[in-house]
Amino acid sequence: MTDFRMPSLGADMEEGTLVEWLKQPGDQLHRGDIIAVVETQKGAIEIEVFHDGVLEKTHANPGTRLPVGTLLATIRGEGEAPGPPLPSAAPAELPRAPSPPPPRAIAPQPSARRKITPAALRRAIGDGLDIATLTPGPDGIIGLRELAQAPAPPKRRTGGINLDEMRKAIAAAMARSKREIPHYYVSSTIDMTPMVDWLSAENARRPAPDRILSAVPVIKACALALRKVPGLNGHFIDGRYVADDSVKMGVGIALHGGGLIAPALDGSDTMSLGDIMQRLSDLVARVRGGRLRSSELTDATVTLSNLGDESADTVLPVIYPPQVAIIGVGQIVERPWVVNGALTARKLATFTVAGDHRANDGRIAARFLKVLGQVLQTPEAL
Amino acid sequence: MTGSRRITYRDAVREALQEALRRDPRVFLMGEDVGRYGGSYGCSKGLLAEFGEARIRDTPLSESAFTGAGIGAALGGMRPIVEIMTVNFSLLALDQIVNSAATLRHMSGGQFSVPLVIRMATGAGRQLAAQHSHSLENWYAHVPGIKVVAPATVADARGMLWTALEDPDPVIIFEHAMLYNEEGDVPGGDSLTVPIDGAAIRRDGTDVSLITYGGSLKKVLAAADELAKEGISGEVIDLRSLRPLDERTILNSVEKTHRAVIVDEGWRSGSLAGEISARIMEGAFFALDWPVERVCSAEVPIPYARHLEIAATPQVPGIVSAVRRAMRR
Numbered sequence A: 001m002t003d004f005r006m007p008s009l010g011a012d013m014e015e016g017t018l019v020e021w022l023k024q025p026g027d028q029l030h031r032g033d034i035i036a037v038v039e040t041q042k043g044a045i046e047i048e049v050f051h052d053g054v055l056e057k058t059h060a061n062p063g064t065r066l067p068v069g070t071l072l073a074t075i076r077g078e079g080e081a082p083g084p085p086l087p088s089a090a091p092a093e094l095p096r097a098p099s100p101p102p103p104r105a106i107a108p109q110p111s112a113r114r115k116i117t118p119a120a121l122r123r124a125i126g127d128g129l130d131i132a133t134l135t136p137g138p139d140g141i142i143g144l145r146e147l148a149q150a151p152a153p154p155k156r157r158t159g160g161i162n163l164d165e166m167r168k169a170i171a172a173a174m175a176r177s178k179r180e181i182p183h184y185y186v187s188s189t190i191d192m193t194p195m196v197d198w199l200s201a202e203n204a205r206r207p208a209p210d211r212i213l214s215a216v217p218v219i220k221a222c223a224l225a226l227r228k229v230p231g232l233n234g235h236f237i238d239g240r241y242v243a244d245d246s247v248k249m250g251v252g253i254a255l256h257g258g259g260l261i262a263p264a265l266d267g268s269d270t271m272s273l274g275d276i277m278q279r280l281s282d283l284v285a286r287v288r289g290g291r292l293r294s295s296e297l298t299d300a301t302v303t304l305s306n307l308g309d310e311s312a313d314t315v316l317p318v319i320y321p322p323q324v325a326i327i328g329v330g331q332i333v334e335r336p337w338v339v340n341g342a343l344t345a346r347k348l349a350t351f352t353v354a355g356d357h358r359a360n361d362g363r364i365a366a367r368f369l370k371v372l373g374q375v376l377q378t379p380e381a382l
Numbered sequence B: 001m002t003g004s005r006r007i008t009y010r011d012a013v014r015e016a017l018q019e020a021l022r023r024d025p026r027v028f029l030m031g032e033d034v035g036r037y038g039g040s041y042g043c044s045k046g047l048l049a050e051f052g053e054a055r056i057r058d059t060p061l062s063e064s065a066f067t068g069a070g071i072g073a074a075l076g077g078m079r080p081i082v083e084i085m086t087v088n089f090s091l092l093a094l095d096q097i098v099n100s101a102a103t104l105r106h107m108s109g110g111q112f113s114v115p116l117v118i119r120m121a122t123g124a125g126r127q128l129a130a131q132h133s134h135s136l137e138n139w140y141a142h143v144p145g146i147k148v149v150a151p152a153t154v155a156d157a158r159g160m161l162w163t164a165l166e167d168p169d170p171v172i173i174f175e176h177a178m179l180y181n182e183e184g185d186v187p188g189g190d191s192l193t194v195p196i197d198g199a200a201i202r203r204d205g206t207d208v209s210l211i212t213y214g215g216s217l218k219k220v221l222a223a224a225d226e227l228a229k230e231g232i233s234g235e236v237i238d239l240r241s242l243r244p245l246d247e248r249t250i251l252n253s254v255e256k257t258h259r260a261v262i263v264d265e266g267w268r269s270g271s272l273a274g275e276i277s278a279r280i281m282e283g284a285f286f287a288l289d290w291p292v293e294r295v296c297s298a299e300v301p302i303p304y305a306r307h308l309e310i311a312a313t314p315q316v317p318g319i320v321s322a323v324r325r326a327m328r329r
Helices: A118-127 A144-149 A163-180 A193-205 A215-228 A273-289 A294-298 A362-375 B009-023 B047-051 B063-075 B089-101 B137-141 B154-166 B214-229 B247-257 B272-287 B306-312 B316-326
Strands: A002-005 A015-021 A034-040 A043-048 A053-058 A065-067 A071-076 A183-191 A234-237 A240-243 A248-251 A264-266 A291-293 A302-306 A325-329 A333-339 A342-356 B005-008 B027-031 B056-058 B079-086 B117-122 B147-149 B171-176 B183-186 B200-203 B208-212 B234-238 B241-243 B260-267 B293-297
Touching: A034 A071, A043 A294, A118 A144, A118 B272, A183 A362, A193 A215, A193 A342, A215 A248, A215 A273, A215 A302, A215 A362, A264 A273, A264 A294, A273 A291, A291 A294, A342 A362, B005 B009, B005 B154, B009 B027, B009 B047, B009 B079, B009 B154, B009 B183, B027 B063, B047 B056, B063 B079, B063 B089, B079 B089, B079 B154, B089 B117, B117 B154, B137 B147, B137 B241, B137 B260, B137 B272, B147 B154, B154 B171, B154 B183, B171 B214, B200 B214, B208 B214, B208 B247, B208 B316, B214 B234, B214 B260, B214 B316, B234 B247, B247 B260, B247 B272, B260 B272, B260 B316, B272 B293, B293 B316
Parallel strands: A043 A291, A248 A302, A302 A325, B027 B056, B027 B079, B079 B117, B117 B171, B147 B171, B208 B234, B208 B260, B260 B293
Antiparallel strands: A002 A071, A015 A034, A015 A065, A034 A043, A053 A071, A183 A342, A234 A240, A248 A264, A325 A342, A333 A342, B005 B183, B147 B241, B200 B234
16 A cells, blocks of 8 residues: 655645645546646645555545645555555644535536525625635535635635745745855856757748747757756755656746746756747646646756847746756846857846755856857757 | 503504594594494404494495495595405405595595594404405505505504594505414503504514515514524515605615525516515615515415415414525525
């Protein structure tokens, strides 16, 4: 038997609200299946399992807010006999989360018009609550009582994300980063002309929906350079650096209305530019809709912060723990530059690596920037 | 309350009549058996001896005639009080009340007013069967040009009459037959008159608005006591005036409680409860956490048999269940 617990989806997460089970006891589970949806400060996150087996028992009801580490479910491994009924360990609920009645005793059809009383509707609208997230009472009706039992109404929302909570999460993570991580910064200005020219030719060739943003070759180039210069890609866990074999680039995605999330783009170093573009579009859409997978929130091994669109020349970013480095990219802008002893106009961008001095040194970051500059001179090889 | 007295509803009505007859020589009482017999519900006992036959007038069994005479007297400057034995019999005078009393101010362009007060008993509970027990208050509350009040407490029975007499337009006072023996407090002091144009909150509450009037008030208060034991806090509104309705008090309460249960001894179809429900829908729809509940009489002529009479009219258990429904319990 394996315990499945409320995962920590980031350095800043202390608790999450179980929104729904997507698997029921008796269902076959495969590694990577999405088993549940958990509401966090970063929106509704789809939680994946990391074991094959059968869902033996669930221990928590949707609608409850649970601390990280709370037992959510028991998974029976392949070949294990069904266990005796487990003592139903009551989850350690926080006091503000009254357990709602078993969900939908008289379950309305999902497509059916929801029965919500005028008073509840008025309050839900006033509080900016998403009616779709409310659980009806045993009689199938959403009244003031169900609203009172719903998680505290957020004040501002965009998509599925509570911006006030998001701000708090960023504050907690960044304060911890600056408190604990001795940052150093190393910068380099890189000639982006070959990449920009190659990309505009490449995009001219591609049908409109397949065109590639300039961020994509930058992601790929950074990923390749990180592979060639190990030491910046991984996590700082229990006082030491643990390298990762593959590069899962956390890509900072800004939210309309403020805040940002940097979900992991796995395979940054192996996928084609077209595939990375597709993954990026998918991530942006899901970040803004507040529907990410748990692995995307936790897996990033390094982060790219690109403020080029905002006409910033230099970005000195803050590391997202437990990562050990973050790369800041400024805008690509045409400037005077000396090539082969002659002054010429080139398209330039300044890259800055912020590194965790407990895990690595500026020399590694400088070497990374040098390799990155080389990689970007042959964009056709990306 | 200092100086307050505990008297019956019947005594309160008699005192009110006595006071009016003493204060204003234009006041006289007219109706069937009001003089020698002392009123069919005993409200005018002793008044004939004190005020004489000119002011306490026994009439033939002729509701249309004596009500019409009352309208004429009012037009002529008197302040008549017409007693009709029960609301069932008042139907014989409906033409006088609806076509004359209620209309003359409007039809005369404001030249004439009809300062007439009509008192009548209403309601079931005394095994008087289908011709003496109905609650037709809403028939009158439907008609513009008259005011309709329903004193539900002894203090209101004592205090509403003088205010009604001072009103320049016809006022109908409904006295529920089951209230005459009820005891209650009337305040001490000189002025016992009360306004007749607004509702009263008889019990503050937060969970549900219980809206009622007249003979149902004591049942609703008993239901509220029972509900309080279950932790349900009922706010009890005594309408007092059935026309005009004190919409503001009703809507303010529903905005607070989000639930309304209307208790009305009239039949459900076309009832005053239906009108109040509509007003709530119009004025407080978005405050509602449950459809407005109505507890009314069964759609039958009120039966004679005791158990059937009880079953046909609103009772405490029915009110309690309606509130539980509204609370989704």
